[in-house]
Amino acid sequence: MMSDNLTKGPIRALLVAPTPDATWLREIRLPFPPFPGLGIRLDVYDMVNVDSVEVGDDTRGDVNVTCFVSWEGGGATDERWTRVWFEQGVYV
Numbered sequence: 001m002m003s004d005n006l007t008k009g010p011i012r013a014l015l016v017a018p019t020p021d022a023t024w025l026r027e028i029r030l031p032f033p034p035f036p037g038l039g040i041r042l043d044v045y046d047m048v049n050v051d052s053v054e055v056g057d058d059t060r061g062d063v064n065v066t067c068f069v070s071w072e073g074g075g076a077t078d079e080r081w082t083r084v085w086f087e088q089g090v091y092v
Contacts, residue, residue: 014063015040015048016091019076024086027063034067042084047072059092066091 010029017024028040038050048069055065071080 011065012063014060014066014091015069015086016066017048017069017071017076017081017086018091019081022078022088023091024081025089025091026084026086034065039072040067040069046080046084 010031011033013028013030013034015024015026015028030040033055034040034050034053036050036052039047040050041047049072050067051070052068053065054068060066070076
């Protein structure tokens, strides 16, 4: 059975984009539970793909799920991540 906090209202998701040079983080709200393969459009031309999902991350009480994402089509640069409101951070 799915927890009520995942079935009622928007889901708080942490997007984590690990790259060779940095880890990029952004918190968003999703209207439904994410799943691997889901494309999340961040801007008109920019989209990330969900590679994997961690539900109920005990280390982060402020989010419901953590989505590990990669840039659609590759080619992500620091400038592209910051343009779509990601911040460099640490994910443990």
